[in-house]
Amino acid sequence: MQLMSSRILPRIVSEMTEQLDINKPEFWEEIYQHGRAGWDLGGPTPVFERLIQSGEFKPGHMIVICAGRGHDAREFARHGYRVDAVEFAAEAADAMRAMNDMQNPVLIYQTDMFHLSKDLNGQYDYVLEYTCMCAIDPNRRNAYADLVTRLLKPGGIYIDLAFPTDRRKGGPPFAVVVDEILAMFTARGFKLLRREIPNDSVPQRKSNEELLIFQKTKNPFSETG
Numbered sequence: 338m339q340l341m342s343s344r345i346l347p348r349i350v351s352e353m354t355e356q357l358d359i360n361k362p363e364f365w366e367e368i369y370q371h372g373r374a375g376w377d378l379g380g381p382t383p384v385f386e387r388l389i390q391s392g393e394f395k396p397g398h399m400i401v402i403c404a405g406r407g408h409d410a411r412e413f414a415r416h417g418y419r420v421d422a423v424e425f426a427a428e429a430a431d432a433m434r435a436m437n438d439m440q441n442p443v444l445i446y447q448t449d450m451f452h453l454s455k456d457l458n459g460q461y462d463y464v465l466e467y468t469c470m471c472a473i474d475p476n477r478r479n480a481y482a483d484l485v486t487r488l489l490k491p492g493g494i495y496i497d498l499a500f501p502t503d504r505r506k507g508g509p510p511f512a513v514v515v516d517e518i519l520a521m522f523t524a525r526g527f528k529l530l531r532r533e534i535p536n537d538s539v540p541q542r543k544s545n546e547e548l549l550i551f552q553k554t555k556n557p558f559s560e561t562g
């Protein structure tokens with residue numbers, strides 16, 4: 338996919354990335370290699386730290402999709418979750434490996450999340466996304482929702498810190514529309530457990546993201562299909 342507009346994100350998109358396909362790791366590797374991964378918070382996301390500290394969700398098997406350098410994945414692993422992380426950019430996956438804590442290791446899949454093995458279907462108590470849905474080609478959002486659905490166990494939880502909600506044109510990051518997310522996941526048998534505009538968003542994303550927590554109540558797909 339060609340970029341829809343590069344003007345809004347001069348820090349991320351260069352002339353070089355404009356030639357590359359957003360659906361391929363090379364696009365993202367180019368950004369990492371040139372130090373333009375401005376989304377990287379350099380540590381765990383405060384909203385997720387709060388969720389962990391609340392004790393509301395007991396540790397279980399989690400997959401972090403579009404994990405980047407893995408700050409959130411490591412934080413959940415450090416708190417007793419068994420965490421898998423998927424990331425297709427070599428640069429980011431290498432950083433995750435380098436920072437992996439062998440006391441609380443994250444299992445790293447360096448692959449396109451849309452190509453994750455069917456053996457992982459129905460394996461997860463949690464799917465965690467932050468700046469993932471906004472990073473993929475918007476035409477793939479139904480495929481994205483199908484992926485989350487197939488990875489979760491029945492009763493599993495989808496934690497979505499949906500960013501950016503500002504209805505911007507173009508991307509990445511492509512705007513996400515909360516009503517569309519609600520429609521996509523309710524159509525797949527999910528129940529909304531929580532919808533919140535966090536007070537503890539990082540300052541540059543304040544009022545431009547919503548925390549959505551869904552539970553998969555039934556499985557519209559076969560676990561092996």
Ligand SMILES: C[S@@+](CC[C@H](N)C(=O)[O-])C[C@H]1O[C@@H](n2cnc3c(N)ncnc32)[C@H](O)[C@@H]1O
Pocket residue numbers: 360362365366376377378402403404405406407423424425426429448449450451467468469472473
């Ligand atoms: C905006 S970054 C966010 C990274 C991380 N969530 C963070 O907050 O630092 C999006 C990430 O998703 C990865 N990505 C994009 N499409 C992917 C795909 N189809 N499969 C796996 N990783 C993907 C990119 O390489 C990039 O690291």
